[in-house]
Amino acid sequence: xxxxxxxxxxxxxxxxxxxxxxxxxxxxxxxxxxxxxxxxxxxxxxxxxxxxxxxxxxxxxxxxxx
Numbered sequence: 394x395x396x397x398x399x400x401x402x403x404x405x406x407x408x409x410x411x412x413x414x415x416x417x418x419x420x421x422x423x424x425x426x427x428x429x430x431x432x433x434x435x436x437x438x439x440x441x442x443x444x445x446x447x448x449x450x451x452x453x454x455x456x457x458x459x
Contacts, residue, residue, distance in 0.1 A: 400425060403439040419450035
């Protein structure tokens with residue numbers, strides 16, 4: 394099992410999310426943001442930020458110019 398809260402895990406998860414929505418015809422931007430040390434986790438944390446609203450994409454992939 395991977396730790397999805399560290400930088401590497403967050404980047405892997407971001408790629409999975411982008412690929413998931415791309416296959417369904419949506420352009421989703423996801424980026425990792427370091428949040429620093431969290432005392433309750435006893436470690437540093439990396440969060441993901443996206444342009445989705447309520448977990449749903451808002452922008453379909455633009456049709457290619459022909």
